[in-house]
Amino acid sequence: MLNRDRLDAIVNNMKKLGLTQILVSDDNAVYYITGRKIDAMERCGALLIKDDGEVHAFMNRLFCFEEMDGMTMHYYSDDENPYKMIAENLNSGAVGFDKNWASKHTISILTERKDISPVIGSDAVDMSMALKDEEEKEKLRHAAKINDMAMDFAVSNIDEKLDEKELSDKIEEFFEKNGASRDIQLQYVCYGKNAAEPHHGAVAGEKLNEGDAVLFDLWAPINGYWCDMTRTVFYKKCSDRHREIYNIVKNAQKAAIDTVKPGVKMHDIDAAARKVISDAGYGEYFITRTGHGVGMTVHEPPEAKSGNDTIAEVGMCFSIEPGIYIKDDIGVRIEDLVIVTEDGCEVLTKYPKELIIVK
Amino acid sequence: MLNRDRLDAIVNNMKKLGLTQILVSDDNAVYYITGRKIDAMERCGALLIKDDGEVHAFMNRLFCFEEMDGMTMHYYSDDENPYKMIAENLNSGAVGFDKNWASKHTISILTERKDISPVIGSDAVDMSMALKDEEEKEKLRHAAKINDMAMDFAVSNIDEKLDEKELSDKIEEFFEKNGASRDIQLQYVCYGKNAAEPHHGAVAGEKLNEGDAVLFDLWAPINGYWCDMTRTVFYKKCSDRHREIYNIVKNAQKAAIDTVKPGVKMHDIDAAARKVISDAGYGEYFITRTGHGVGMTVHEPPEAKSGNDTIAEVGMCFSIEPGIYIKDDIGVRIEDLVIVTEDGCEVLTKYPKELIIVK
Numbered sequence: 263m264l265n266r267d268r269l270d271a272i273v274n275n276m277k278k279l280g281l282t283q284i285l286v287s288d289d290n291a292v293y294y295i296t297g298r299k300i301d302a303m304e305r306c307g308a309l310l311i312k313d314d315g316e317v318h319a320f321m322n323r324l325f326c327f328e329e330m331d332g333m334t335m336h337y338y339s340d341d342e343n344p345y346k347m348i349a350e351n352l353n354s355g356a357v358g359f360d361k362n363w364a365s366k367h368t369i370s371i372l373t374e375r376k377d378i379s380p381v382i383g384s385d386a387v388d389m390s391m392a393l394k395d396e397e398e399k400e401k402l403r404h405a406a407k408i409n410d411m412a413m414d415f416a417v418s419n420i421d422e423k424l425d426e427k428e429l430s431d432k433i434e435e436f437f438e439k440n441g442a443s444r445d446i447q448l449q450y451v452c453y454g455k456n457a458a459e460p461h462h463g464a465v466a467g468e469k470l471n472e473g474d475a476v477l478f479d480l481w482a483p484i485n486g487y488w489c490d491m492t493r494t495v496f497y498k499k500c501s502d503r504h505r506e507i508y509n510i511v512k513n514a515q516k517a518a519i520d521t522v523k524p525g526v527k528m529h530d531i532d533a534a535a536r537k538v539i540s541d542a543g544y545g546e547y548f549i550t551r552t553g554h555g556v557g558m559t560v561h562e563p564p565e566a567k568s569g570n571d572t573i574a575e576v577g578m579c580f581s582i583e584p585g586i587y588i589k590d591d592i593g594v595r596i597e598d599l600v601i602v603t604e605d606g607c608e609v610l611t612k613y614p615k616e617l618i619i620v621k
Numbered sequence: 622m623l624n625r626d627r628l629d630a631i632v633n634n635m636k637k638l639g640l641t642q643i644l645v646s647d648d649n650a651v652y653y654i655t656g657r658k659i660d661a662m663e664r665c666g667a668l669l670i671k672d673d674g675e676v677h678a679f680m681n682r683l684f685c686f687e688e689m690d691g692m693t694m695h696y697y698s699d700d701e702n703p704y705k706m707i708a709e710n711l712n713s714g715a716v717g718f719d720k721n722w723a724s725k726h727t728i729s730i731l732t733e734r735k736d737i738s739p740v741i742g743s744d745a746v747d748m749s750m751a752l753k754d755e756e757e758k759e760k761l762r763h764a765a766k767i768n769d770m771a772m773d774f775a776v777s778n779i780d781e782k783l784d785e786k787e788l789s790d791k792i793e794e795f796f797e798k799n800g801a802s803r804d805i806q807l808q809y810v811c812y813g814k815n816a817a818e819p820h821h822g823a824v825a826g827e828k829l830n831e832g833d834a835v836l837f838d839l840w841a842p843i844n845g846y847w848c849d850m851t852r853t854v855f856y857k858k859c860s861d862r863h864r865e866i867y868n869i870v871k872n873a874q875k876a877a878i879d880t881v882k883p884g885v886k887m888h889d890i891d892a893a894a895r896k897v898i899s900d901a902g903y904g905e906y907f908i909t910r911t912g913h914g915v916g917m918t919v920h921e922p923p924e925a926k927s928g929n930d931t932i933a934e935v936g937m938c939f940s941i942e943p944g945i946y947i948k949d950d951i952g953v954r955i956e957d958l959v960i961v962t963e964d965g966c967e968v969l970t971k972y973p974k975e976l977i978i979v980k
Contacts, residue, residue, distance in 0.1 A: 365727040366720035369739045380728045448803075 263297050264317065264332040271390040273315050276358075276383075282313045284358035284383035285348070287367070290558040291360070291387045293486070298327040306344040306367050308360070309333075310351055311386075320348050349374035358383015392555060392563055393577035399601060401487040402557070402579055406599055406610035408440045409480060409489035413613040416451070416478045417495055420620045422470050426451045430464035433480060442482035447560070450479035450492075457494065457593030460550050460585065472498040475592050476620070481560055488560040490581055491611040492597035495618040504594075507544070507586050508617050511594045514538035514584040515615070518552055518566070522582070522600055522607040528570040535584035536568075544586050553581040556599055578602045579610075622656050623676065623691040627749060632674050634745040635717075641672045643717035643742035644707070646726070649917040650719070650746045652845070657686040665703040665726050667719070668692075669710055679707050708733035717742015751914060751922055752936035758960060760846040761916070761938055765958055765969035767799045768839055768848035772972040775810070775837045776854055779979045781829050785810045789823035792839060801841035806919070809838035809851075816853065816952030819909050819944065831857040834951050835979070840919055847919040849940055850970040851956035854977040863953075866903070866945050867976050870953045873897035873943040874974070877911055877925070881941070881959055881966040887929040894943035895927075903945050912940040915958055937961045938969075 272295070276284060286292060287308040293299050295317075300307035302325045310318040317333045319326075322340070329335050336351075338344045345367070354377040359368050361384040372380060394402065415436045419429060433449040451464040454474035470476070474497045481490040494508065518535035532552040539548045551567035556579050564572040566580060583597030596615055600607040631654070635643060645651060646667040652658050654676075659666035661684045669677040676692045678685075681699070688694050695710075697703040704726070713736040718727050720743040727739060753761065774795045778788060792808040793801075810823040813833035829835070833856045840849040853867065877894035891911040898907045910926035915938050923931045925939060942956030955974055959966040 359724045359728060361725035362723045364721045365718045365724050365739070366741050366743075368724040368727060369718060369741055372739060380724075380731060382725050382728055384725075444807075 264330055265295060265297065266332070267395065268295055268390060269311070269315065269317065271393070272311060272386050273313055275386040275389045276311070276313050279386055281356065281358045281381070281383055281386055283353060283356075284311050284386055285309070285360055285363070285371075286311060286387055287360040287363040288384070288387070291384075291391065294387070294391055294558065296327070296330060296333075298330075300327065301325055304364075306338075306348075306370075308348070308363070308367070310348065312353075318351055320344055345370040345374050352378055354378060356381050358386065360384055388563055391557060393575055394557065394579050394601065395577070398487065398557065399577070399579075401485050402489075402599065402601065403610055405482075405484040405487050405489035406491070406612075408437070408442070408482070408484050409491045409611055410613045411440065412436055412480050412482075413478060413491060413493055416449075416480065417493070417618065417620065420470070420476055420495070420497060424470070425466055426453055426456070426464040426468040427466040433478075437480075437482040441484050443484070443486075446482045449481070450477065452477040452479075452593065455590050455592065457595075458587045458589050458591060459593065460587055460595070470497055473501065475504065475594060477593055477595060479595070479597065483560070486558055488556050488558070489611070490556055490560055490597065490599060491613065492583055492595045493613055493615070494594045494596065495620055497620055500617065500619050504592055505617060507588075507592060508594050510539055510542045510544060511584055511586055511596050512615055512617075514548075515582055515596045515598070518582045518584060519598070519600060519607065519609065522574060522602060523605060524574055524576050524602055526574050528564050528566045528572045528574060529568055531566040531574070531582070532568055532570075535582070539584060539586060547586045547588050548584060549587055550583075550585060552584055555580045574602050576602050576604060623689055624654060624656065625691070626754065627654055628670070628674060628676065630749040630752070631670060631745050632672055634748045635670070635672050638745055640715065640717045640740070640742055640745055642712060642715075643670050643745055644668070644719055644722070644730075645670060645746055646719040646722040647743070647746070650743075650750065653746070653750055653917065655686070655689060655692075657689075659686065660684055663723075665697075665707075665729075667707070667722070667726070669707065677710055679703055704729040704733050711737055713737060715740050717745065719743055747922055750916060752934060753916065753938050753960065754936070757846065757916065758936075758938075760844050761848075761958065761960065762969055764841075764843040764846050764848035765850070765971075767796070767801070767841070767843050768850045768970055769972045770799065771795055771839050771841075772837060772850060772852055775808075775839065776852070776977065776979060779829070779835055779854070779856060783829070784825055785812055785815070785823040785827040786825040792837075796839075796841040800843050802843070802845075805841045808840070809836065811836040811838075811952065814949050814951065816954075817946045817948050817950060818952065819946055819954070829856055832860065834863065834953060836952055836954060838954065838956065842919070845917055847915050847917070848970070849915055849919055849956065849958060850972065851942055851954045852972055852974070853953045853955065854979055856979055859976065859978050863951055864976060866947075866951060867953050869898055869901045869903060870943055870945055870955050871974055871976075873907075874941055874955045874957070877941045877943060878957070878959060878966065878968060881933060881961060882964060883933055883935050883961060885933050887923050887925045887931045887933060888927055890925040890933070890941070891927055891929075894941070898943060898945060906945045906947050907943060908946055909942075909944060911943055914939045933961050935961050935963060
């Protein structure tokens with residue numbers, strides 16, 4: 263069903279951005295607006311939204327959804343030209359195209375109409391999708407709850423007999439049993455110095471040793487919305503230096519979370535975490551951004567990073583995940599998802615952050 | 622290293638197509654030309670090829686490869702505008718863009734230069750990539766050899782205790798141990814009437830029964846090149862009718878393979894398989910195309926299907942996979958990969974096609 267509230271928000275954004283017509287092809291964006299996916303794959307499938315709220319759908323008969331109230335449907339067969347069909351429904355002037363739509367579609371439409379000029383139109387949809395409504399918040403909370411369970415499962419299954427990949431596979435299986443879809447990603451399980459590489463995944467043959475940090479970065483899509491959480495625990499013992507590093511990251515993460523409220527800029531959230539780590543003398547080891555938006559995709563706007571002056575608004579959902587990464591030694595990252603509320607934020611992931619030493 | 626032979630073939634195709642400059646962004650296409658990947662992800666990364674053989678590379682400093690003889694390198698940082706850099710190196714007139722490049726890149730370049738007109742330029746590269754050279758043929762042969770081993774493993778592991786998904790997972794593990802990369806797809810294992818659905822994958826809980834057809838469609842990328850093979854065997858017994866259907870498909874597949882040689886049209890290969898199945902009275906149950914190209918991707922041009930008058934040329938690699946699909950009863954598909962040779966074709970996959978009844 264056409265979601266009129268979401269459509270209104272998009273049309274409102276179009277007006278703010280000076281766009282009179284946009285083409286929306288992104289699978290998640292189409293689903294966000296209509297509750298259905300086109301799954302056009304390499305074929306042409308898109309919604310055309312006008313600034314008066316008029317919506318057209320253009321879909322291949324083989325990859326389409328049925329008629330929907332409030333939308334004008336245009337179906338084409340493999341022997342028809344969908345671009346001509348779309349072009350006939352455009353007004354002269356600027357047309358906002360989906361940023362990630364394959365260029366063959368955009369170029370084919372431009373070829374049909376010399377009186378239109380292409381601009382990138384995705385912001386109108388992205389700005390709306392960044393502000394989660396109640397239905398979406400519930401889905402994010404549910405996904406975070408499964409994430410908490412998965413983290414508990416992960417920590418409980420730490421075992422010298424399992425290499426990183428084996429433990430990662432067990433966690434993936436746990437996610438799948440608990441509702442994660444096939445688009446699940448590799449679960450990050452990093453032992454010891456491997457955790458010092460922020461994008462180390464989980465590698466077969468990598469063994470666990472006494473005194474290692476064990477970093478779990480667990481993420482999966484559940485009912486169409488992602489969860490994403492990181493915890494770092496220690497195996498059997500933890501040196502004083504590692505304990506110090508852990509506590510600095512924990513304090514940095516708290517400082518960033520405490521900063522979140524409507525009106526602050528995303529770079530201020532990053533700066534809050536960065537200040538704690540820099541003041542403790544580890545600034546050069548915090549080599550990533552502090553966070554990224556999460557929703558129907560696991561990396562989306564807004565980013566909490568230096569230079570991003572996007573203003574936090576009620577309903578935005580993003581990660582807060584500062585870290586300290588010291589090559590050949592240790593990596594510590596602590597990550598939660600938060601949703602911006604009227605007076606601060608709601609932390610979705612609840613797994614404890616006190617230092618844990620697994621015996 | 623810049624592959625001069627491949628570049629020459631592309632430039633030659635550009636001339637045939639009337640293109641004087643193309644932008645190549647596809648990861649596989651860039652690798653095909655340079656032996657390196659850009660992995661630009663959402664950032665801008667592309668090669669510019671001119672019809673005099675001049676090549677420029679445009680890459681983000683974070684996602685790039687080093688200087689290479691024969692190419693002019695242009696590196697940009699996150700605070701620079703790569704589109705301006707590309708635009709400055711374009712001539713007026715038509716520019717061929719990569720068909721699948723995200724529209725944001727194409728539009729950003731068009732915004733910089735009002736005197737260029739966008740066309741789809743991928744054919745110049747695709748036409749060259751469809752004709753495999755010796756190095757590529759060796760990789761395809763090697764992948765097919767692993768595919769033969771995987772099929773042998775699959776048939777040997779048929780067991781009532783395993784549901785479709787469990788057997789599929791075992792096959793995937795076998796592929797991984799034998800060099801398949803992480804981009805591996807779900808291995809299709811279809812028991813009984815599930816095989817009647819050409820796109821049935823492998824589903825947990827689906828059990829094997831006496832008299833079932835067992836369809837294995839096994840595919841994986843090995844050293845960057847895909848293999849793809851299907852066999853259908855029977856469990857414990859095979860009715861006369863199923864045996865008849867099996868033999869019709871086997872004969873259809875042979876007829877199509879026998880048709881392959883330089884100069885035939887792709888639709889003639891499809892027609893050869895279709896004739897055998899139609900003459901036997903099962904025409905309405907052959908509901909798919911006969912084949913698709915295979916190389917660095919598992920589905921690429923040329924397709925063996927009705928209406929495709931592409932002419933088979935020496936070096937093309939594609940699948941031959943007719944089938945009969947009878948709902949709620951049985952599905953039989955037999956698939957091999959072939960490479961077109963001077964006087965016919967080389968069949969890469971060698972697993973036997975005589976009817977097998979697993980006891």
